[in-house]
Amino acid sequence: MTMIPLVAHFVWYGRSLPWIHALALRSAHDRGGFERVVLHHDTNLEATPWWPDIVRLPRFEARRMDVAAILKASGGDSPALFELHASLTAPNARANVLRAAILAGEGGLYLDLDTVTIADVSPLLSTAGVLCGLERVIYPGWVQRSRNPVVRVHAAALGLVREVCRRLPRGWRTFRKLEGLYPLTVNNAVLGAAPAHPFVLSLLDDMVRLPPERRFTRFALGTHLLQARVRDHRGGDLVVQPPAVFYPLGPEISEHWFRVTSGVTLDDLITTETSVVHWYASVRTAEIAPNIDPAWVRTHERDVPFAQLALPFVDGWSERAIPGVVSARPA
Numbered sequence: 001m002t003m004i005p006l007v008a009h010f011v012w013y014g015r016s017l018p019w020i021h022a023l024a025l026r027s028a029h030d031r032g033g034f035e036r037v038v039l040h041h042d043t044n045l046e047a048t049p050w051w052p053d054i055v056r057l058p059r060f061e062a063r064r065m066d067v068a069a070i071l072k073a074s075g076g077d078s079p080a081l082f083e084l085h086a087s088l089t090a091p092n093a094r095a096n097v098l099r100a101a102i103l104a105g106e107g108g109l110y111l112d113l114d115t116v117t118i119a120d121v122s123p124l125l126s127t128a129g130v131l132c133g134l135e136r137v138i139y140p141g142w143v144q145r146s147r148n149p150v151v152r153v154h155a156a157a158l159g160l161v162r163e164v165c166r167r168l169p170r171g172w173r174t175f176r177k178l179e180g181l182y183p184l185t186v187n188n189a190v191l192g193a194a195p196a197h198p199f200v201l202s203l204l205d206d207m208v209r210l211p212p213e214r215r216f217t218r219f220a221l222g223t224h225l226l227q228a229r230v231r232d233h234r235g236g237d238l239v240v241q242p243p244a245v246f247y248p249l250g251p252e253i254s255e256h257w258f259r260v261t262s263g264v265t266l267d268d269l270i271t272t273e274t275s276v277v278h279w280y281a282s283v284r285t286a287e288i289a290p291n292i293d294p295a296w297v298r299t300h301e302r303d304v305p306f307a308q309l310a311l312p313f314v315d316g317w318s319e320r321a322i323p324g325v326v327s328a329r330p331a
Helices: 019-031 051-055 067-073 078-087 091-106 149-167 171-181 198-209 220-232 253-258 294-299 305-313
Strands: 007-012 036-041 060-064 108-111 115-117 130-136 184-193 238-241 276-278
Touching (some): 007 019, 019 036, 051 060, 078 091, 078 198, 091 108, 091 184, 091 198, 091 220, 115 305, 149 171, 184 220, 184 276, 198 220, 253 305, 294 305
Parallel strands (some): 007 036, 036 060
Antiparallel strands (some): 108 184, 130 184
16 A cells, blocks of 8 residues: 655645645644645735745745646546646635645645644555544535435524534633534544545546535535545545544634633644644634734633644744734633
8 A cells, every 4th residue: 555655735826825824734744744834825924024934944845836737647637637627716615635645746745734743644654645634514415415404403502502512712622522423424634545546536527526516615615525535435545534633623623722711722623642732713713814913822821722732933033023912702
């Protein structure tokens, strides 16, 4: 069995990279056990305040995107993939295509930039040809497509309970007692594969075959296709990790990473299995995430779980004040 190379791949669309995403690169570099950490980016990022600190990392590589070359090297139907990529406007949708193409062409572990790597992932990569992880959700693809009213009402009830847990102080603790009620399904925020693996080649083919009207449906090109591919895969080298490994706090509950919660330690929120923390940038973080920097981390290291998560990686950055820094969310 061909193993997954010890290379981390990140994809970024945008003219500037906030520090919280630079943290993803730094943590993967320092803790992930990777031989190389690659950022595929579409614009010149030299104006990013933290860019000089990032490019000095010895095993870091900044690679300006050549979309046509990436798609051609994937071994998939590159003209059809290029047309698909060009038809998409949302960065997260385009990233769905590129992550699979990069893994097909080079292999490695793709990570979203809303992650913090806290442990060596090389033992996980050495035992798999394809790797992903499970999360607890309400609407996996099969539920979202269901017209069964019982299924829909059950999902709505789960949503209400999760919303209460999101709002409650330390609601993550209540949710942990109930999480067995929630469907387990795979997420593509952390996805690994050996080069030219049939799994990712089939995933690219699934993307091309997706009807044009479904391309713009949320999750259709990403997690829903991955869920179907995992379900249909017959190879013995696919390893699907439990939620604790990559998604210790699932969507919506992940807001508790940014809540002021005195007396809570990382050991309350993660386990010894946790290698990467995906903190879900798409979930209620738009106000605070762009303003998080080393100074914010030091200010909140005793009362905000995310600050505790980031604390090991705050040294060695150039100190730059960011105007308008917001405080952490109240409990």
